[in-house]
Amino acid sequence: MPVITCIEDLRVLAKRRVPRMFYDYVDAGSWTESTYRNNSLDLASIKLRQRVAVDMDRRTLATRMIGENVSMPVALAPVGLTGMQHGDGEIHAARAAEKFGVPFVLSTMSICSIEDVAANTSRPFWFQLYVMRDRDFIGRLIDRAKAAGCSALVLTLDLQILGQRHKDLKNGLSTPPKPTLRNIANMATKPRWCWSMLQTRRRSFGNIVGHASGVGDMSSLSQWTAQQFDPTLNWDDVAWIKERWGGKLILKGIMDPEDAMLAVRSGADALIVSNHGGRQLDGAPSSIAALPAIVDAVGGDIEVWVDGGIRSGQDVIRALALGARGTLIGRAFVYGLGALGEAGVTKALQLIANELDLTMAFCGLRDVNAVDGSILFRN
């Protein structure tokens, strides 16, 4: 077993252990993947200001996101098909998040259902909503999240249509995977994954199958999304969803200050600056590049968070320094899950917390709530 010292180690191990179509689903962006790459590259280019001879004792990463106490300002982002990275993946990730004291966001496109995750955790998690054409189903989905005690709804606004991901098309991504020779040959080289999948019956979309009427063939994810997701989604729908939900609302996928202002007007509690991990509009700027203008426009009116490209505690502190009050990680925890199950998610969180803690100290601070633009190195 290799010594794991960074998220990259978890990625390498996940690539070895997870069947190609599911590893590729995560480690991919749309079209040329330029936005996907720039999310990380732009973060890495932000330089930090080192301070010395300041008291670095008694440090804390604890803060709040939408009023909830968190052990660090990092939530686990909603990731579709998490339960295909490892059997019962969403339950494992939610448990790791709960023990670590950070929020877990369950995707609409999860394998384990809202009820499965609620039955296997003891603290409220957040539910991410995709809006589909079947509004009865969406209404019931919101009600199910409420009944399960979810403490926030994360409404994704940037996936009415799906960006083309070449790898998914080439791999014939489906869940469960089709029993083709190629898939069987690939899975045969992943005994840990096969074993974890044999331990569970959850191998399809738990929130959808058996709950939505008229759901036909889900074997082609891209075709299914094109049929079911509602391309007419607009701000009136956001108002309707807010009303039906009646709790804390977070809007995900904002990349423009004008949209951020509309998000504030909608009455949402937080917004997430996000380009969907570079999986939607290829050619959009990195989310860290989009962040400062949005913070300038609405940072005093709403909590602004960011996701995309965060692979370390250094990246988290960079986002905070540019004005984000919270961050989300997707791939970073999913690699941990694919590599080592729940322990791998915990490992990812530990790595990021440790990097964040030490980096904060090197920048001369002891309290994560004090991080601001003054820790940035400017020529």
Ligand code: GLV
């Ligand atoms: C869905 O959330 C995706 O990006 O595949």
